[in-house]
Amino acid sequence: MTVTVRVPAKVNVQLAVAAARPDGFHDLANVFLAVGLYDEVTVTPADALRVTCQGPDAALVPLDTTNLAARAAIALAGRYGRSPDVHVHIAKDIPVAGGMAGGSADGAGALLACDILWGTGASRAELLDICAELGSDVPFSLVGGAALGTGRGEKLTPLDVGGTFHWVFAMAGRGLSTPAVFREFDRLTAHTDVPEPVASAALLDALAQGDPDALAAAVSNDLQPAALSLFPELADTLAAGRAAGALAALVSGSGPTTAFLAPDPESAEKIAQALRTSGTCRTVRTASGPAPGATEVTRH
Numbered sequence: 001m002t003v004t005v006r007v008p009a010k011v012n013v014q015l016a017v018a019a020a021r022p023d024g025f026h027d028l029a030n031v032f033l034a035v036g037l038y039d040e041v042t043v044t045p046a047d048a049l050r051v052t053c054q055g056p057d058a059a060l061v062p063l064d065t066t067n068l069a070a071r072a073a074i075a076l077a078g079r080y081g082r083s084p085d086v087h088v089h090i091a092k093d094i095p096v097a098g099g100m101a102g103g104s105a106d107g108a109g110a111l112l113a114c115d116i117l118w119g120t121g122a123s124r125a126e127l128l129d130i131c132a133e134l135g136s137d138v139p140f141s142l143v144g145g146a147a148l149g150t151g152r153g154e155k156l157t158p159l160d161v162g163g164t165f166h167w168v169f170a171m172a173g174r175g176l177s178t179p180a181v182f183r184e185f186d187r188l189t190a191h192t193d194v195p196e197p198v199a200s201a202a203l204l205d206a207l208a209q210g211d212p213d214a215l216a217a218a219v220s221n222d223l224q225p226a227a228l229s230l231f232p233e234l235a236d237t238l239a240a241g242r243a244a245g246a247l248a249a250l251v252s253g254s255g256p257t258t259a260f261l262a263p264d265p266e267s268a269e270k271i272a273q274a275l276r277t278s279g280t281c282r283t284v285r286t287a288s289g290p291a292p293g294a295t296e297v298t299r300h
């Protein structure tokens with residue numbers, strides 16, 4: 001049998017970050033919105049665990065056991081006392097090292113696909129537990145939609161969304177390492193009083209109402225100064241999107257992908273076109289959210 005699962009990218013419409021905890025992680029108030037850019041993860045029985053990847057950024061994807069998809073197969077197999085002998089193939093459309101949870105998507109996708117392939121019958125709670133072990137953003141990739149992540153982002157509360165939000169994403173010419181961005185956040189905030197991270201009531205309301213203007217007024221990303229400090233050219237991309245009519249322009253998660261909220265699909269297309277000709281980014285995509293979480297697409 002072969003199983004294919006489709007998993008969405010995410011944008012953080014709010015990312016409030018506390019000072020580092022003793023374990024080095026940061027408590028967050030992380031409002032995730034899944035958007036319609038997808039990786040597809042296909043698993044097939046094989047003699048040994050093997051990962052392959054196809055797509056424009058495939059050369060940047062590690063194919064060893066540092067790949068979250070491989071780690072997901074190993075973790076699930078370990079729990080059920082079997083060997084993780086599968087070929088995991090990733091059809092990659094989510095930017096790599098982009099701040100859109102592409103690696104996390106592959107982890108969640110491989111986990112669900114292996115669960116179906118092996119018929120383990122793991123409960124949703126158990127799958128979420130394994131996701132949280134794999135990484136802070138992996139549980140959200142499984143669940144999709146919109147959710148508030150607390151703790152290091154892995155404890156999820158689903159959120160109501162009252163409409164569709166239209167986004168433009170500008171992919172940068174190079175990646176940014178998430179740990180490096182958090183370290184830069186630590187450096188920039190070293191002598192300041194970092195407040196406790198709290199979800200914005202205005203932002204949750206804007207999501208519930210499906211109101212793009214209200215959402216634009218409420219978006220925030222505490223990692224943005226750190227991402228801009230490591231990658232100053234991103235300011236030009238943000239400015240180009242704002243000049244083209246974006247309601248809001250922000251760095252997605254730890255970056256360097258930049259996200260632009262548009263009032264409607266036509267404006268999103270215009271902003272995308274302006275960004276494409278701005279010379280400030282590598283590629284540009286439009287996508288709307290919320291999008292569903294990891295979903296089986298084929299089994300044969």
Ligand code: C5P
Nearest residue numbers: 024025026135136137152153178179182
């Ligand atoms: O959990 P994940 O493996 O995705 O995290 C990658 C890195 O990002 C961590 O090693 C840590 O440096 C940083 N991080 C953090 N606080 C979080 C989430 C991630 O400091 N809440």
